């Protein structure tokens with residue numbers, strides 16, 4: 001499904017030509033410039049509206065299928081009782097922004113973040129860096145509290161299903177905050193006051209776009225990746241791709257006994273850039289790992305959770321290091337998810353983000369292996385995976 005098809009589905013229109021007719025555009029049947037602008041609100045989930053004579057919040061909410069509360073949330077500096085003609089309001093549309101039924105790409109992520117930022121102005125969205133191919137590395141901050149936690153997803157390209165998991169959690173949490181509701185039983189406002197959550201929902205956007213098909217033959221980086229992959233014919237292309245487009249496995253690029261990881265992976269034949277398991281020329285050699293390490297140092301979180309697939313497992317140690325409280329919290333994560341708290345296999349035990357976090361901060365850091373099967377996991381597993389993961393993510397806000 002293309003992005004414009006998602007927009008048409010949400011708009012309840014059968015095809016582009018019909019959409020164009022309704023919008024008063026030439027019915028070309030193609031998503032050209034003017035049509036794209038009209039489709040955009042159906043992807044970001046909001047539009048701007050200029051108040052007309054006789055308007056009030058109730059009337060505007062009814063017209064766009066939203067609620068007065070959502071309007072108030074999206075326009076925090078406007079007085080609902082002093083609406084004047086010509087005033088421009090941000091109007092959330094009546095659907096959830098984050099889709100869970102189509103592959104995530106960097107463009108879709110960017111649209112979702114634009115939309116969530118407009119609907120929930122208490123979210124801060126910024127770029128902490130960009131990839132070698134110019135895709136921004138997005139970070140979202142939410143919360144006022146002194147406790148800090150950092151969640152990330154998609155260190156590995158073909159584990160992109162972790163992106164909608166983290167994004168749906170963000171949307172559910174933001175809505176619960178705005179409605180003074182609960183998330184996984186916890187009062188969201190209390191979590192918001194207690195804790196500042198930092199999210200990096202797509203650590204490897206270049207690789208994700210390769211695996212999900214957003215990057216096509218002819219696009220910058222595609223030919224280079226395919227050339228690297230030809231040296232590893234046992235790895236399906238692009239479905240088996242885990243690395244960034246420079247062929248570095250980002251979760252083997254952190255300075256946590258990186259030399260040990262290098263020795264192990266080189267001895268297994270992963271001794272050069274390729275689809276997976278290459279540690280890179282040096283620790284933090286990649287813009288993605290450098291950005292995430294920098295964010296981690298600036299924010300100094302007391303807890304980190306990294307989302308991967310697959311195996312229904314929770315990894316929590318680095319070598320023999322067991323940060324205080326990490327086993328107990330890991331056992332609670334296991335209880336709410338049904339996943340197993342496990343020791344990392346020796347050959348995978350070095351140079352990962354969790355390893356580096358535990359080594360440098362001696363605080364609880366976890367790698368979650370979500371779902372089961374062969375990567376990339378199908379979206380048909382999404383609901384089950386999200387049901388298992390959201391309790392862990394909420395508990396992390398309450399206990400981290």
Ligand SMILES: [Zn+2]
Nearest residue numbers: 156159308309
């Ligand atoms: Zn992984």
